[in-house]
Amino acid sequence: MDATAAATSVTNANPTAPATGPRYSEIVDMLLREGYVTDEQVAYARRVQGKLETPRRLLDVLKELDYISGDQVKAAIQENRLSMRIGSLLVELGYITEQALQNAFEIQREDKKRPKLGEVLVAHNFISQKQFLEVLSIQLGYPLVAPEFLPIDPKLFTRVPGRWYDSHMMIPIREEGDQILMAFADPLDKAEINAARQAFSQDILPAIAAPDAIRAAVDQARNGFSAGRSAAMREDSVVGQVDAIIVAAVEAGASDIHIEPLKDRLRIRFRQDGILVHHKDLPREIIPSLTSRIKVMCEVDITEKRRHQGGRMLFERGGIKLDLRVSCYVTVHGEKIVLRLLNRKAELIQLEDLGMAPKMLERFIEHALEQPSGVILITGPTGSGKTTTVYSSINRINSPQISIATAEEPVEYMIDGIAQCSINPKINLTFEETLRHIVRQDPDVIVIGEIRDNFSAEIAVQAALTGHKVLTTFHTEDSIGGLIRLLNMNIEAFLVSSTVVSVLAQRLLRRVCPACAAPEMPRPGDLQRLGYTAEAVAGAKFMKGQGCSECAYTGYKGRIGVYELLVLDEMVRNALIEQRTSHEIRSICIESTGLVTLLEDGIVKAAAGVTTIEEVLRCLPRLNRPRPLGELRRALGARE
Numbered sequence: 001m002d003a004t005a006a007a008t009s010v011t012n013a014n015p016t017a018p019a020t021g022p023r024y025s026e027i028v029d030m031l032l033r034e035g036y037v038t039d040e041q042v043a044y045a046r047r048v049q050g051k052l053e054t055p056r057r058l059l060d061v062l063k064e065l066d067y068i069s070g071d072q073v074k075a076a077i078q079e080n081r082l083s084m085r086i087g088s089l090l091v092e093l094g095y096i097t098e099q100a101l102q103n104a105f106e107i108q109r110e111d112k113k114r115p116k117l118g119e120v121l122v123a124h125n126f127i128s129q130k131q132f133l134e135v136l137s138i139q140l141g142y143p144l145v146a147p148e149f150l151p152i153d154p155k156l157f158t159r160v161p162g163r164w165y166d167s168h169m170m171i172p173i174r175e176e177g178d179q180i181l182m183a184f185a186d187p188l189d190k191a192e193i194n195a196a197r198q199a200f201s202q203d204i205l206p207a208i209a210a211p212d213a214i215r216a217a218v219d220q221a222r223n224g225f226s227a228g229r230s231a232a233m234r235e236d237s238v239v240g241q242v243d244a245i246i247v248a249a250v251e252a253g254a255s256d257i258h259i260e261p262l263k264d265r266l267r268i269r270f271r272q273d274g275i276l277v278h279h280k281d282l283p284r285e286i287i288p289s290l291t292s293r294i295k296v297m298c299e300v301d302i303t304e305k306r307r308h309q310g311g312r313m314l315f316e317r318g319g320i321k322l323d324l325r326v327s328c329y330v331t332v333h334g335e336k337i338v339l340r341l342l343n344r345k346a347e348l349i350q351l352e353d354l355g356m357a358p359k360m361l362e363r364f365i366e367h368a369l370e371q372p373s374g375v376i377l378i379t380g381p382t383g384s385g386k387t388t389t390v391y392s393s394i395n396r397i398n399s400p401q402i403s404i405a406t407a408e409e410p411v412e413y414m415i416d417g418i419a420q421c422s423i424n425p426k427i428n429l430t431f432e433e434t435l436r437h438i439v440r441q442d443p444d445v446i447v448i449g450e451i452r453d454n455f456s457a458e459i460a461v462q463a464a465l466t467g468h469k470v471l472t473t474f475h476t477e478d479s480i481g482g483l484i485r486l487l488n489m490n491i492e493a494f495l496v497s498s499t500v501v502s503v504l505a506q507r508l509l510r511r512v513c514p515a516c517a518a519p520e521m522p523r524p525g526d527l528q529r530l531g532y533t534a535e536a537v538a539g540a541k542f543m544k545g546q547g548c549s550e551c552a553y554t555g556y557k558g559r560i561g562v563y564e565l566l567v568l569d570e571m572v573r574n575a576l577i578e579q580r581t582s583h584e585i586r587s588i589c590i591e592s593t594g595l596v597t598l599l600e601d602g603i604v605k606a607a608a609g610v611t612t613i614e615e616v617l618r619c620l621p622r623l624n625r626p627r628p629l630g631e632l633r634r635a636l637g638a639r640e
């Protein structure tokens with residue numbers, strides 16, 4: 001149906017929203033009023049919306065039904081710009097939730113400085129500056145620009161005294177016809193636009209830019225316009241950008257930086273507490289210079305843009321010194337760069353403070369760490385906290401009576417009294433070479449950073465056979481997976497079964513933010529997915545962070561370890577020698593060794609309000625149906 005044709009009658013017959021039923025969204029109201037959609041279409045979309053399992057906004061349903069396009073929505077909003085408030089627009093276009101908007105209003109009311117809504121939303125991480133400006137640009141119909149990367153017309157810029165820019169958040173960019181394209185931080189401020197019109201004695205074509213961008217552009221422009229200097233400055237600003245991103249990542253405690261070209265911008269995200277968090281967006285124009293800068297820093301080929309590349313760099317600025325591993329990955333939109341922050345100062349955490357349940361901790365000390373010889377495997381994916389557990393364990397067994405030697409890549413934390421070696425292939429101090437020498441050091445305990453190939457697996461098993469205690473990590477999903485993978489590495493089943501004493505699998509789950517935690521039952525569907533009824537979790541103290549400034553409104557702060565400890569007994573050793581399937585071995589482990597799975601440990605921690613069922617479902621493998629809560633608590637010695 002042609003929306004515009006059908007519209008006239010609606011506008012005439014019913015200029016406002018229908019009187020019956022709940023109020024439509026403001027955008028849908030406006031679309032109706034302006035004749036972009038008909039009453040019938042909206043009524044039908046509402047019925048569809050009511051039948052959907054996952055809630056969707058009415059506007060999205062209308063789009064899905066092809067009653068209106070995204071461009072028509074934008075056009076309609078721009079034509080009616082004065083009738084819609086930015087807050088509603090943000091909610092209805094799906095940038096923030098209604099709840100977030102209400103929270104922002106509250107913060108705004110409580111702040112004596114009376115900040116603007118946009119300032120509150122950006123300052124409290126409800127939305128990025130870029131997103132806010134995007135919506136403002138839709139609402140006002142002004143273009144969104146990045147003046148710091150645009151050539152600024154020097155004649156225009158110097159038409160007013162340099163001081164003038166100190167008190168006005170704007171910068172002229174170029175003449176367009178008889179108007180001046182001028183970027184404003186706040187294009188809603190009529191007084192500012194008038195001031196510009198008078199100062200420049202010309203009509204103004206407003207554009208929107210971030211305050212920081214305007215400040216940077218004004219600084220660059222003030223520092224002169226000669227071609228050479230301008231290029232040098234562009235260079236400077238890119239160098240500064242890269243440094244600023246890395247410093248910000250270190251300060252945020254991030255483990256990785258993702259720099260990814262998208263269709264319309266360069267997106268920068270940090271991985272914090274295991275989750276990617278948006279840091280900022282930069283205009284696409286900066287991509288070539290930013291990419292080259294990073295490639296120069298990590299010494300990879302800057303002319304190669306069609307192949308994946310990798311490198312490393314040492315970053316030293318101010319008090320920060322760290323190793324970065326860089327990966328350049330070719331995508332359809334250009335090279336995506338991921339920087340991994342290595343040897344961030346690992347923290348030494350006491351074994352007791354890792355978050356292991358009391359009975360599990362007891363068994364780990366008695367049946368793993370205090371065994372005279374054998375291999376102790378700590379498994380989990382990257383970023384699951386394996387290294388921290390290794391350091392806590394070494395620290396626990398370290399004593400003047402024993403000799404400990406390590407081969408790490410790299411050493412992340414130095415512990416007094418042990419021989420730690422940081423692998424450095426650049427000077428030929430390779431992993432293989434180091435492992436060959438480590439056994440000649442008369443060690444009681446050998447720490448191998450990671451088992452990553454047959455060679456390191458053999459060294460670990462051989463060392464254990466000759467009476468050493470070996471502590472190492474392995475990249476596998478769960479504890480049984482660790483055993484199976486050793487078998488798949490051509491290590492004889494009897495060797496695995498006679499040398500491995502225990503396998504500790506682990507993950508880190510986000511902790512509920514203590515500042516805004518409130519009791520909240522998990523969604524019934526989530527419990528169902530775990531095979532639990534509401535009665536099965538009666539008495540559990542589920543909590544959920546409601547979002548506050550302490551946790552950047554995520555409801556989570558910091559992380560807690562979740563563990564699965566397998567101590568091999570006769571039954572498991574026999575099952576390994578008999579080459580049973582992983583499923584059979586798993587059942588035997590649970591029945592004969594009292595193994596509590598990662599999933600079960602996670603559930604007990606969620607039931608104690610430390611993390612959430614959502615985190616459990618997001619992060620933990622669901623291989624077996626979890627046992628009842630009471631049984632798990634008894635097995636772990638966990639408090640009710």
Ligand SMILES: [Zn+2]
Nearest residue numbers: 513516548551
């Ligand atoms: Zn909080």
